[in-house]
Amino acid sequence: xxxxxxQVLALCLCILFLTLLNHFLHLLPxxxxxxxxxxxxxxxxxxxxxxxxxxxxxxxxxxxxxDVKSIIDEWKSIHVNYQVIVWxxxxxxxxxxxxxxxxxxxxxxxxxxxxxxFKVSYEYGGLYLDTDIRAIRSVExxxxxxxxxxxxxxxPRINNLLMEVPCDAMGTAVIASNKNSILMxxxxxxxxxxxxxxxxxxxxxRLSSFYRRTIITGPPLLTNVNKKSxxxxxxxxxxxxxxxxxxxxxxYEQFTNGSKNIYAMHQWRKRW
Numbered sequence: 001x002x003x004x005x006x007q008v009l010a011l012c013l014c015i016l017f018l019t020l021l022n023h024f025l026h027l028l029p030x031x032x033x034x035x036x037x038x039x040x041x042x043x044x045x046x047x048x049x050x051x052x053x054x055x056x057x058x059x060x061x062x063x064x065x066x067d068v069k070s071i072i073d074e075w076k077s078i079h080v081n082y083q084v085i086v087w088x089x090x091x092x093x094x095x096x097x098x099x100x101x102x103x104x105x106x107x108x109x110x111x112x113x114x115x116x117x118f119k120v121s122y123e124y125g126g127l128y129l130d131t132d133i134r135a136i137r138s139v140e141x142x143x144x145x146x147x148x149x150x151x152x153x154x155x156p157r158i159n160n161l162l163m164e165v166p167c168d169a170m171g172t173a174v175i176a177s178n179k180n181s182i183l184m185x186x187x188x189x190x191x192x193x194x195x196x197x198x199x200x201x202x203x204x205x206r207l208s209s210f211y212r213r214t215i216i217t218g219p220p221l222l223t224n225v226n227k228k229s230x231x232x233x234x235x236x237x238x239x240x241x242x243x244x245x246x247x248x249x250x251x252y253e254q255f256t257n258g259s260k261n262i263y264a265m266h267q268w269r270k271r272w
Contacts, residue, residue, distance in 0.1 A: 050129065054116070087120060134265045153233050173266055174238075
């Protein structure tokens with residue numbers, strides 16, 4: 001009886017070991033690639049996915065909506081080797097206390113999010129994503145191809161990965177960046193500087209409407225600044241296969257087996 005128990009125990013331990021070994025071998029290739037690129041001389045986009053979930057005035061509310069959680073889980077399931085960071089109010093206050101003092105004065109969550117995405121992209125590097133973008137396939141091929149990062153063109157709309165014409169409008173819903181990126185540093189510092197200027201000169205009840213028609217942060221700022229940068233701009237089909245002007249065409253199932261150039265679908269729900 002003791003011998004049989006020992007054999008069963010040995011078999012269980014063997015199964016457990018093989019399971020752990022299989023998990024380790026699954027993670028190893030991505031880990032080795034990351035280490036090689038991170039400590040080599042080549043540019044490198046850290047395998048980190050950044051999401052932001054904040055309230056106006058950076059209020060103390062870290063509750064994440066269920067549909068947002070679902071979208072983040074989709075990204076996690078496809079990118080099992082990636083670190084995922086959700087930047088809530090408390091995390092922002094903890095990591096960037098000085099910046100938080102400014103953000104607490106801002107009434108518009110998209111305005112707050114614009115500044116934070118530039119900050120975390122600079123400090124950490126990685127891939128920033130709005131929380132209304134649904135994952136379709138792994139972005140690993142993109143990050144390997146564009147080692148210095150990339151931004152995505154909104155207009156004009158094209159079906160190719162690479163832009164063949166100048167981009168008139170670059171989106172900020174998706175940003176891939178190296179750590180300590182010069183472009184992200186410029187965007188962050190400029191957005192903070194302009195924000196400080198207008199927070200002191202515009203009446204509080206007019207700030208939100210003023211933000212929506214002024215180049216403070218967001219796509220207009222990125223488009224203007226990136227024209228002087230060498231960061232690649234990739235085609236709209238990659239993350240914006242449907243356009244905000246006709247959201248009826250934003251049907252996820254229509255793109256899951258579509259062009260290999262489609263990596264995700266922006267739902268245009270005004271989430272960030």
